[in-house]
Amino acid sequence: MNKQLFDDAIGEAPPSSVDVDAVIARGRRAVRIRQVASPTLAAVAVVGVVLFGVVVVAQSDGDADRFVPAEPSRTTTASPTSESPCAGLTPTAPPQPEKPGVTENRLTAVLTASVSERLPAGATLEANPDAKNRAGSPLGPLETFHWFSKLQESQDACMGGEDEYVSRASVRSPNGVGNVFFLVARAGIESDLVCPEPTESPDQRSCRTETTSNGDVVMMTEMGKGQQSKSFRVDVLRADQTFVLGEASDDALSGKYPGPPDTTRMPLTPQQLKVIALDPALTMYPK
Numbered sequence: 001m002n003k004q005l006f007d008d009a010i011g012e013a014p015p016s017s018v019d020v021d022a023v024i025a026r027g028r029r030a031v032r033i034r035q036v037a038s039p040t041l042a043a044v045a046v047v048g049v050v051l052f053g054v055v056v057v058a059q060s061d062g063d064a065d066r067f068v069p070a071e072p073s074r075t076t077t078a079s080p081t082s083e084s085p086c087a088g089l090t091p092t093a094p095p096q097p098e099k100p101g102v103t104e105n106r107l108t109a110v111l112t113a114s115v116s117e118r119l120p121a122g123a124t125l126e127a128n129p130d131a132k133n134r135a136g137s138p139l140g141p142l143e144t145f146h147w148f149s150k151l152q153e154s155q156d157a158c159m160g161g162e163d164e165y166v167s168r169a170s171v172r173s174p175n176g177v178g179n180v181f182f183l184v185a186r187a188g189i190e191s192d193l194v195c196p197e198p199t200e201s202p203d204q205r206s207c208r209t210e211t212t213s214n215g216d217v218v219m220m221t222e223m224g225k226g227q228q229s230k231s232f233r234v235d236v237l238r239a240d241q242t243f244v245l246g247e248a249s250d251d252a253l254s255g256k257y258p259g260p261p262d263t264t265r266m267p268l269t270p271q272q273l274k275v276i277a278l279d280p281a282l283t284m285y286p287k
Helices: 003-010 020-037 100-118 270-277
Strands: 054-056 124-126 145-148 152-154 157-159 163-173 176-189 204-211 217-224 230-237 242-249
Touching: 100 124, 100 145, 100 163, 100 176, 100 270, 217 270, 230 270, 242 270
Parallel strands: none
Antiparallel strands: 054 176, 124 163, 145 163, 152 157, 163 176, 176 242, 204 217, 217 230, 230 242
């Protein structure tokens, strides 16, 4: 959906302080994150990769056995003022230095060790039914997968454009079953992470941002409504232009949200998610 289609749908409206373009961009991103987490929910994802000012880029080869460094998009080039839905997606992050297969294995090891160290007593990681690669094959707990598709302009929408590393796991404990989800990607920078207004995110319970001494921007959010399941989420824009998203939920499957919780204890706390997301090893640019 673009702004014109949005206007056509709602008709003439009185002046508003709500930034319609921002609402659309954030909504696209929220939907696409769910699609990446559970690929069975949708076959094609709209690119909508803007999350509070951060653009996750799509500029590398998706074949883990044959890595090609980032290069300019082969889609129609558009200036920042163009009406093209793909305008503004030019990456500013450096090219990925590793082959995707190497990055998958490295991030799997980092996340498995970091998350396992912080689980509640008696909790264990298990494969999550939502965790599948693009072919639909199941993945192990926190097994990282390079989710990639080329950016393509189609009429009023940008299709595809994924270039991110995603992983998920169920967390089983005596209290029930929750889940954790992580996304790591190269980022293009438009602005700092900014908490949305309550009118833009009605399920948001709290949100705050901070900047670390290393220059990493952190946004910590709690989502949930009433007695429904809830989630803790941390978004980090690292100084090295790595974007990290970490989420812990008290439901077994994110695809069932909203719904009742499946555990009485969250798999990870917001502070634990923050520590994991800021781990120097959780980067697109290992030293």
